Amino acid sequence: MTLNAASGAITGMLTRAIAGIEPFTVTVTDSAASTASATYQILVGADTTLPPATVGVAYDPVRVVAETTPTSGSIPPGMTLTQVTGVRVVLGGTPQRAGTYVFTFSNGARYTIVVNPPAILTLSPAAGALTGGTTGIAYSQTVTASGGTAPYTYAVTSGSLPSGLLLDPSTGKISSTPTTPSNSGFTITATDANRATGSAAYTLTISAPGALSLSPVAGALGGGTIGVAYNQTVTASGGTAPYGYAVTSGSLPAGLSLDPSTGKISGTPTAASNSSFTVTATDANRTTGSAGYTIAISASAASFTFTPPAGSLPEAMAGEEYRQSLSAKGGAAPLIYR
CATH class of the missing domain: 2.60.40 (Immunoglobulin-like)
Known part of the structure; x- marks a missing residue:
């Protein structure tokens, strides 16, 4: 105007x-x-x-x-x-x-x-059970808010996280290494830039690590012979590769060794024995499993030479005395003929 x-x-x-x-x-x-x-x-x-x-x-x-x-x-x-x-x-x-x-x-x-x-914020994953974890193994799970105005902040507003885990207040990431088996219940609340909130209740189960299985099962492995190459593989399962192998008690027969990365027992036995030992496998998460085995190593069979060689002996006549000498060389004396 x-x-x-x-x-x-x-x-x-x-x-x-x-x-x-x-x-x-x-x-x-x-x-x-x-x-x-x-x-x-x-x-x-x-x-x-x-x-x-x-x-x-x-x-x-x-x-x-x-x-x-x-x-x-x-x-x-x-x-x-x-x-x-x-x-x-x-x-x-x-x-x-x-x-x-x-x-x-x-x-x-x-x-x-x-x-x-x-605004009503929505959290993802939705309320319920989160992916479980294992003691001694690093854990990671992120809760994400939507439906409001960024940035968001996150907090545990009731209950508690499993022992050893932490919630990042700026990203919603639950991480670290759980220390104790548990079944924990807790609520996470997200808050946006305008102080709008949203919550979700979760459960998180932390389990103790399970033992690995070894194959063959505990017991007697295939036997071997002095001077003859030997080969037997022990294989772990039920964990996270790669696996490592070690003899943790007893000892292998003389001349044999265990490959720590494959579980293969190989070599050439040098002495007769009946050996007992335990093989322990360890996976990428330090979970272990063991089995006790025995291996019998026998002496090599003796080599003999017969005189006369195997075959037909001189003809025998009815009513006449027969005489033919047989001899053998080899082995350890004395030799016994039967």
């Missing part, structure tokens, strides 16, 4: 949607440079829709008419009308209840403000 300097007429169109009383001062000057002033005010009546608000979120203050008490209707609970200057009042605060609020002042100015309900 403008003031005509020659006629004193105030004309124009309002360009601001701020209802209320707009004060101003007019000064008049005559040809002799004499002056006088007068203060006026214009009532600006309007229906104004204010920016929307959200329950639990601080509202950016907005100017309204120069009154602190509506004559009808009400402002949202949790919000206030504050007089900043003599003619300046602002609406601010943190609304506590959703709804549409219409309030009017004595000058006829009417305001409408919509208060939206708070």
Whole structure:
């Protein structure tokens, strides 16, 4: 709006949607440079829709008419009308209840403000059982919030995590190495930038590590012979590869050895024996399993030479005495013929 300097007429169109009383001062000057002033005010009546608000979120203050008490209707609970200057009042605060609020002042100015309900955050994975873990093995599981305004923060608000695990408050990651078998229940609550929240209840089972299985099962392995190459493999299962192998008690027959990466027992036996020993396998997570074995090593068979060689002996005649000598060489004396 403008003031005509020659006629004193105030004309124009309002360009601001701020209802209320707009004060101003007019000064008049005559040809002799004499002056006088007068203060006026214009009532600006309007229906104004204010920016929307959200329950639990601080509202950016907005100017309204120069009154602190509506004559009808009400402002949202949790919000206030504050007089900043003599003619300046602002609406601010943190609304506590959703709804549409219409309030009017004595000058006829009417305001409408919509208060939206708070955002409801959703957590993923959904409430329920999280993937289990094993004592002594590093664990990792991330809970992620959505449906609100980033950044989000995370906290355990009831119950407790398994011993040894921690929740990262900025990422929602549950990690570290559990130390004790347990079945834990707990609630994680996420909070967004506007203080909207969402929660989910979880359970997390931590188990003791299971023993590995070895094949062949405990007992007697295939026997061997002095001077003859031997080969037998012990294989672990039920854990996480790779596996390592070791003889943890007793000893292998002389001349044999165990490959620590494959479980293969091999070599050439050098002495007769009946050996007992235990093989223990260890997986990538330090889980173990053992089995006790025996291996019998026999002496090599003797080599004999017969004279005459095997075959037909001289002919025998009925009624005549027969005589034929047989001899053998080899082996350890004395030799016995049967």
